[in-house]
Amino acid sequence: MTETPTTPTDDVLPSRLDTAFADITPGAIAHLHARLAAAAQEAGILDVAYRTVDSPVGSLLLAATAAGLVRVAYAREDHDAVLATLAVAISPRVLRAPARLDGAVRELEEYFAGRRRAFDLPLDLRLTAGxxxxxxxxxxxxxxxxxxxxxxxxxxxxxxxxxxxxxxxxxxxxxxxxxxxxxxxxxxxxxxxxxxxxxxxxxxxxxxxxxx
Incomplete structure (x- = not known):
């Protein structure tokens, strides 16, 4: 007599998913995300790259286009709201891509350490009207x-x-x-x-x- 295949129950599925993802480390996820960002940039579909950085004045959101740094936002401005605004004002192709903003982070760190008095970054001023x-x-x-x-x-x-x-x-x-x-x-x-x-x-x- 042939047995009828059974369908996993709702209780079994979460357990199997937990097992499947148990070996995925935060480092592996970060590496995968970096590859995704690099692939998006290479394909020309990364219009706005962003990352956050801690500073003496709180968490700062940094965003850049191909033209340069386009946005610096304080936490009180609501980073999610800022990203949503960028998606409307510039492009919906917004992706967390920390490497694109390494230069900005380095200069900000130097500034907050008292070692930099002026910034030398390409800027995109398209968000300033008039x-x-x-x-x-x-x-x-x-x-x-x-x-x-x-x-x-x-x-x-x-x-x-x-x-x-x-x-x-x-x-x-x-x-x-x-x-x-x-x-x-x-x-x-x-x-x-x-x-x-x-x-x-x-x-x-x-x-x-x-x-x-």
Missing amino acids: AFRRAVLAHLPDIAYGTTASYATLAAAAGNPKAVRAVGSACATNPLPVVVPCHRVVRSDGTLGQYLGGVEAKRALLSLEASA
Whole structure:
């Protein structure tokens, strides 16, 4: 008499899956992911690479396109929300690919260690809309390391002395904080003002630069 093949029960399947994946280590998963990222880049289907890095001002999300670093985001901005925005604004082909951002990580580590005063990274400024906002961002690196400038001073430098509030908006929407140093812009009375990473992060960055 022929036996009828049995179908694994719901209780058996999880056990078999646990056994099948028991030998897969985190290192093996990371290696597989790295191969996937490399293959995606080689095939030209990796439009936005990203990774996170720990820093003295919290976890930072870094994202880059083929043109350069396109986004630095604080944890308070919600990294998942930032990635979703990148998928809409740039391309849905967004993938965690740490190796693509090794240069940015190295320069950030040097900066936070007090060994770097300016960043030398290719930047992709496509997320900054409007000529005036781009002019503001272009002038931010001119504020010397360890010093500050007022919103009014920056407005004049960008070509519109009356556009103080617009300077504030440009800083508040800076897609590349830390690297493009909007933290060096303060109020005319010397108080810190707002900062997209939070006032404590702004204070920490200015303190780091003042003591280096």
